[in-house]
Amino acid sequence: MPASKLSKAAASDHASRVFDLDQSSLRELNQALHNLTPGSNETAWEVLNPKGNHSVAVGVDQPVSIDVRGSVGYYCGGMNSGSTITVHGSAGPGVGENMMSGSITIKGDASQYAGATGKGGLLVIEGNASSRCGISMKGIDIVVHGNIGHMSAFMAQSGNLVVLGDAGDALGDSIYEARLFVRGKVESLGADCIAKEMRPEHLELLKGLLDRAGVTGVKPAEFKRYGSARTLYNFNIDNADAY
Amino acid sequence: MTYRNPPTTPRKSATFDDYTLSEIRRAAATGIYDIRGAGAKRKLPHFDDLLFLGASISRYPLEGYRERCDTSVVLGSRHAKKPIELKIPITVAGMSFGSLSGPAKEALGRGATLSGTSTTTGDGGMTEEERGHSKQLVYQYLPSRYGMNLRDLRRADAIEIVIGQGAKPGGGGMLLGQKISDRVAEMRTLPKGIDQRSASRHPDWTGPDDLEIKILELREITDWEKPIYVKVGGARPYYDTALAVKAGADVVVVDGMQGGTAATQEVFIENVGQPTLACIRPAVQALQDLGMHRKVQLIISGGIRNGADVAKALALGVDAVSIGTAALVALGDNDPRWEAEYNELGTTAGAYDDWHEGRDPAGITTQDPELMKRVDPIAAGRRLANYLKVMTLEAQTIARACGKNSLHNLEPEDLVALTIEAAAMAGVPLAGTNWIPGKNGF
Numbered sequence: 163m164p165a166s167k168l169s170k171a172a173a174s175d176h177a178s179r180v181f182d183l184d185q186s187s188l189r190e191l192n193q194a195l196h197n198l199t200p201g202s203n204e205t206a207w208e209v210l211n212p213k214g215n216h217s218v219a220v221g222v223d224q225p226v227s228i229d230v231r232g233s234v235g236y237y238c239g240g241m242n243s244g245s246t247i248t249v250h251g252s253a254g255p256g257v258g259e260n261m262m263s264g265s266i267t268i269k270g271d272a273s274q275y276a277g278a279t280g281k282g283g284l285l286v287i288e289g290n291a292s293s294r295c296g297i298s299m300k301g302i303d304i305v306v307h308g309n310i311g312h313m314s315a316f317m318a319q320s321g322n323l324v325v326l327g328d329a330g331d332a333l334g335d336s337i338y339e340a341r342l343f344v345r346g347k348v349e350s351l352g353a354d355c356i357a358k359e360m361r362p363e364h365l366e367l368l369k370g371l372l373d374r375a376g377v378t379g380v381k382p383a384e385f386k387r388y389g390s391a392r393t394l395y396n397f398n399i400d401n402a403d404a405y
Numbered sequence: 406m407t408y409r410n411p412p413t414t415p416r417k418s419a420t421f422d423d424y425t426l427s428e429i430r431r432a433a434a435t436g437i438y439d440i441r442g443a444g445a446k447r448k449l450p451h452f453d454d455l456l457f458l459g460a461s462i463s464r465y466p467l468e469g470y471r472e473r474c475d476t477s478v479v480l481g482s483r484h485a486k487k488p489i490e491l492k493i494p495i496t497v498a499g500m501s502f503g504s505l506s507g508p509a510k511e512a513l514g515r516g517a518t519l520s521g522t523s524t525t526t527g528d529g530g531m532t533e534e535e536r537g538h539s540k541q542l543v544y545q546y547l548p549s550r551y552g553m554n555l556r557d558l559r560r561a562d563a564i565e566i567v568i569g570q571g572a573k574p575g576g577g578g579m580l581l582g583q584k585i586s587d588r589v590a591e592m593r594t595l596p597k598g599i600d601q602r603s604a605s606r607h608p609d610w611t612g613p614d615d616l617e618i619k620i621l622e623l624r625e626i627t628d629w630e631k632p633i634y635v636k637v638g639g640a641r642p643y644y645d646t647a648l649a650v651k652a653g654a655d656v657v658v659v660d661g662m663q664g665g666t667a668a669t670q671e672v673f674i675e676n677v678g679q680p681t682l683a684c685i686r687p688a689v690q691a692l693q694d695l696g697m698h699r700k701v702q703l704i705i706s707g708g709i710r711n712g713a714d715v716a717k718a719l720a721l722g723v724d725a726v727s728i729g730t731a732a733l734v735a736l737g738d739n740d741p742r743w744e745a746e747y748n749e750l751g752t753t754a755g756a757y758d759d760w761h762e763g764r765d766p767a768g769i770t771t772q773d774p775e776l777m778k779r780v781d782p783i784a785a786g787r788r789l790a791n792y793l794k795v796m797t798l799e800a801q802t803i804a805r806a807c808g809k810n811s812l813h814n815l816e817p818e819d820l821v822a823l824t825i826e827a828a829a830m831a832g833v834p835l836a837g838t839n840w841i842p843g844k845n846g847f
Contacts, residue, residue, distance in 0.1 A: 188625065188627070189629070190626045192626075192628075193628060196628055216618050216621055216622065217618075217621055217622040217625040217626075220622055220625050220626045221555055221558075221559075221625065221626030221627070223555055223556075223579065235618075236615075236618045236619075236622065237618065237619070237622040239607075240622050240626060241555045241558070241626055242555075243554075243556075245556045255609070255610075255615070256609045256610070256622075259609050259622075260550060260554075260556055261552055262554055274609075274611075275608060275609040275610075278608045278609035279550040279553065279609065280610060281553075281594070294608065294609075297606065297608040297609065298549075298550060298608040298772070300550070300594040301594060316608070317595075317602065317604060317608070319594050319595055320594055320595075338595060338596075338599075339595070339596060395582075395599040395600060396435075396582050396598075396599060396600050397600055
């Protein structure tokens with residue numbers, strides 16, 4: 163299909179760049195994105211034929227929008243800082259790893275460790291995410307429309323993980339201060355992770371997250387909140403059985 | 406008349422020695438294993454067990470103080486557009502801000518820069534003290550990802566993916582709550598006062614194939630400019646080196662079990678991993694088997710103390726060494742001037758290793774604002790520079806005596822071993838013989 167028929171970017175008032183990875187290399191794409199300077203007119207980007215390439219649009223640090231037409235491999239949008247990335251397909255492992263700010267939306271599913279160690283920004287997965295979603299998250303907000311796999315939010319430090327579907331085993335194992343909101347069933351909770359009261363401020367927070375993620379027809383009250391029992395915050399030999 | 410047998414002299418067990426007995430009593434009283442910093446303290450086969458063969462008739466020496474002996478080294482020439490060029494083959498190993506004070510990090514940067522070498526960040530992220538004073542700074546990419554960000558990644562001169570440490574291959578870390586100042590808490594995105602665990606494994610990859618893709622990601626993020634180091638604890642040096650090379654590393658760092666740590670279990674430090682000496686030849690062999698020796702550079706660390714250690718490591722095939730504990734001592738760690746305060750902590754200068762408690766009298770492994778004032782970054786930096794200079798001169802002296810006009814021309818043939826163990830580990834003959842135990846393979 164010709165790029166022009168797919169391209170929102172090309173139709174916008176802003177200068178747009180279309181990168182066809184059948185014609186150009188990943189290196190050329192990423193270098194062009196890294197060459198952007200503040201105030202650049204090239205605010206809309208479109209990537210065609212990603213075909214599972216790894217490291218698509220990593221390390222972008224300008225507020226541009228990038229539409230990726232197809233599925234990507236590992237680490238799409240890694241360390242994103244301010245850009246708005248939309249993957250019109252599925253994402254491989256580590257999408258949005260260590261994201262600093264901005265947003266990434268996956269229209270399909272995401273593989274393991276989506277949003278791992280993310281410091282900020284918003285990651286939306288419209289399908290399902292696999293295991294280790296939000297592992298070691300440090301401030302990122304993650305909204306998954308579907309289900310997430312086991313060991314998600316392991317050692318999650320801060321930020322919010324919202325799951326409209328179900329969560330797998332050992333959710334939130336060794337969790338610190340991150341907040342987890344799950345609408346469906348949780349297979350099991352990990353060490354030091356407990357169900358917590360949903361207070362008004364949490365309902366408000368969740369409403370904002372759902373709005374930002376484009377979720378409609380779902381009420382915050384349908385979710386349960388999970389977080390740290392804080393019993394393992396300081397090592398105590400009496401808790402050795404929990405480790 | 407009563408006859409009494411003469412009493413025997415009381416004898417303590419070699420197995421249950423005084424230290425072991427004290428550990429049993431301590432464990433029984435507290436119910437918790439001992440946690441400490443530094444590296445293995447037990448006696449291990451080490452560089453002291455090797456000797457150089459200076460030149461006589463069969464080899465021709467160079468003139469000391471007259472003939473040049475090159476010390477420079479380039480790291481990361483395999484893929485990086487901007488490899489690191491060091492004037493000396495001795496670098497400063499990663500030590501975290503949080504574990505170390507800000508002035509100590511600044512002093513490391515100052516000392517290394519004066520000496521033409523690099524420093525390395527640690528588990529706590531990059532500090533302005535260190536970036537500002539280190540001409541060449543290696544940014545560690547650790548499992549915890551504390552403080553990791555795009556800006557600092559691009560401000561680094563190289564990136565070191567830390568997979569393991571010699572003091573604890575396979576182990577994570579724990580920064581106890583009492584060392585968590587406001588600044589440390591902010592850098593690590595965690596509340597003040599709680600223990601901060603550093604994971605034992607990278608959260609977003611699970612094996613060597615993932616590592617290869619991770620390296621690709623870091624190269625893409627940094628436009629293929631910066632060398633990518635891969636650091637492993639010295640446990641399976643042959644296979645870990647080979648896999649790091651396969652994954653695309655520019656530099657492999659192997660940290661032997663004498664390598665230090667900020668804090669981990671004593672039993673771990675003393676019982677997991679292999680001595681530094683035992684790690685070198687398998688790592689070099691892996692590079693040689695892959696045809697990558699000198700193309701992918703090898704850094705060894707763990708218990709390096711003087712120029713002889715440096716020269717011996719280089720002779721066995723490494724490209725550079727890294728120092729951690731020795732650098733801290735050069736700054737003033739465990740200095741006898743603080744003996745009275747060490748005594749108050751129940752220890753003595755030279756043995757203090759409770760770095761995780763944050764009460765270091767020398768002001769180096771602490772976040773206490775009063776204690777850290779004891780480190781003058783300029784003077785301490787100068788001390789480190791002096792020490793690095795001495796090590797380099799020592800290594801050059803030995804190399805010239807072996808007839809080498811570059812430290813990197815030292816070779817295993819220049820060495821013999823004093824013990825069978827060292828001969829086997831280093832792959833050099835036992836002194837006075839042509840016997841290399843285990844020559845036929847690892």
